[in-house]
Amino acid sequence: MNETKEVVITVKALTVGYGEKVILEKLDFEVRRGEVFVILGGSGCGKSTLLKHMIGLYEPMAGEVWFGPDNLVTAQGEDRIRILRKFGVMYQSGALFGSLTVLENVTLPLDEFTDLPTQAKELIALAKLKLVAMETAASQMPADLSGGMQKRAAIARAMAMDPDVLFFDEHTTGLDPVMAAELDRTILRLREKLHITVVVVTHDMTSIRRIADRGIMIADKHIVAAGSIREMEQSGDARVINFFMRQEGH
Ligand SMILES: Nc1ncnc2c1ncn2[C@@H]1O[C@H](COP(=O)(O)OP(=O)(O)O)[C@@H](O)[C@H]1O
Numbered sequence: 741m742n743e744t745k746e747v748v749i750t751v752k753a754l755t756v757g758y759g760e761k762v763i764l765e766k767l768d769f770e771v772r773r774g775e776v777f778v779i780l781g782g783s784g785c786g787k788s789t790l791l792k793h794m795i796g797l798y799e800p801m802a803g804e805v806w807f808g809p810d811n812l813v814t815a816q817g818e819d820r821i822r823i824l825r826k827f828g829v830m831y832q833s834g835a836l837f838g839s840l841t842v843l844e845n846v847t848l849p850l851d852e853f854t855d856l857p858t859q860a861k862e863l864i865a866l867a868k869l870k871l872v873a874m875e876t877a878a879s880q881m882p883a884d885l886s887g888g889m890q891k892r893a894a895i896a897r898a899m900a901m902d903p904d905v906l907f908f909d910e911h912t913t914g915l916d917p918v919m920a921a922e923l924d925r926t927i928l929r930l931r932e933k934l935h936i937t938v939v940v941v942t943h944d945m946t947s948i949r950r951i952a953d954r955g956i957m958i959a960d961k962h963i964v965a966a967g968s969i970r971e972m973e974q975s976g977d978a979r980v981i982n983f984f985m986r987q988e989g990h
Pocket residue numbers: 758763781782783784785786787788789790
């Protein structure tokens with residue numbers, strides 16, 4: 741990805757925490773259109789917290805999160821909803837509703853956000869399932885699917901409203917290496933076909949090497965490396981070197 745790409749998300753001087761406790765301090769970074777942007781760092785460093793701030797789930801202590809011309813931190817009412825609709829999210833667990841079929845799960849966001857007739861919603865949901873090669877599992881229950889298929893169905897659901905940006909939190913957790921590779925291929929295919937921007941929180945080095953264009957690494961409340969994986973690896977920072985070496989081992 742090159743320097744001239746349009747910026748989709750700008751995080752500015754973002755400080756976040758829980759109660760009085762600061763977890764991340766004065767973060768600045770940009771995500772560009774069409775890239776797979778990874779947020780790296782050891783367990784507990786604040787990756788999931790950052791992601792939740794980027795999708796507006798929490799209010800920061802200070803700073804801004806811009807989606808194009810809109811600051812999510814201060815946006816309210818209709819403006820806020822308009823911004824939130826631009827992205828889809830897949831959490832660590834995948835979290836499909838167990839009592840609904842795969843198709844019904846993917847249809848849920850359309851039920852919530854649109855007034856489309858049932859048949860139209862089903863057609864859209866089926867198209868999303870097709871994107872992740874899951875159309876044949878439409879009538880199955882989540883419990884009858886493998887872990888990898890559940891996650892792909894969750895991606896289809898995150899895609900239901902045609903988001904500009906997809907967020908993933910530790911998408912490969914709980915998957916065997918074959919399924920993890922398959923899921924990464926799905927992510928890359930979506931990016932290629934739909935030019936979607938992808939933000940991924942992870943500490944899975946194998947996955948990082950497969951999918952990342954650029955990213956940041958977090959340690960001790962701050963960004964300690966940024967850029968392409970190669971650029972980050974060349975950092976002289978001991979925390980960064982340790983992260984890459986330790987992760988390589990398993
Ligand atoms: N809801 C919460 N309330 C208070 N502290 C939290 C909460 N969620 C996470 N934390 C703390 O914030 C820090 C960062 O957590 P998290 O963002 O989950 O890290 P990561 O995703 O990098 O493993 C940890 O010390 C964690 O214990």
